[in-house]
């Protein structure tokens with residue numbers, strides 16, 4: 120049970136704990152939309168700090184340098200989270216030519232104080248860079264990313280989906296990025 | 305005349321933690337003025353000093369973004385739900401550079 124991993128992680132502990140499959144799906148989304156910026160949410164139960172449900176969003180700007188959630192889609196998704204007692208645990212977007220660090224624009228818009236702001240850079244075509252931040256009252260603090268690996272089978276995603284973007288190599292900006300193996304078999 | 309107003313997490317410090325409050329008014333401008341009487345400071349987070357809707361928030365009347373309904377002139381009726389959400393946006397550059405690129 121991967122849930123055990125989160126029991127140790129309280130609200131105030133500065134770390135993002137997330138399933139490998141979700142990181143792979145986020146990187147695949149960023150690769151698909153490259154060179155435009157990609158964006159989305161990972162929802163989880165309110166107060167759990169557990170990002171469990173990946174929701175790729177439209178970038179209404181369709182831009183290589185800017186992103187904005189479509190406001191109508193955002194209302195639908197935020198209501199759905201509300202109905203399910205969820206909140207946006209992770210809000211992610213990609214930078215396609217620069218480092219995965221929040222720009223001043225990113226900081227000025229950061230309006231979900233409980234969210235982890237995850238940035239992915241696709242500037243390197245082989246290895247995506249991933250970094251996670253808290254952004255509260257204009258203050259940016261980086262945090263490590265801890266991966267939870269459920270399946271321990273590196274080939275599973277590509278075999279299942281046949282999507283060439285399904286498995287991507289990636290690296291984290293802050294070490295150590297520990298991998299917490301939680302085998303379900 | 306009561307309008308149900310949904311408050312996002314980041315603005316709940318103005319409503320004593322309340323997720324939903326009630327207000328009155330025939331249009332969005334009146335509603336926000338009415339709300340500011342009960343929750344001082346809230347209006348200032350939604351309206352710029354020049355009197356326009358802040359770019360950092362989305363406000364909806366029922367299912368519709370008020371930017372499509374005349375912004376602050378958007379008509380509101382008894383029983384409507386007004387939802388406030390933080391706009392989720394950003395980009396690779398600072399605001400000035402982004403504005404220049406986007407021609408805004």
Ligand SMILES: [Zn+2]
Nearest residue numbers: 225394395396
């Ligand atoms: Zn950005």
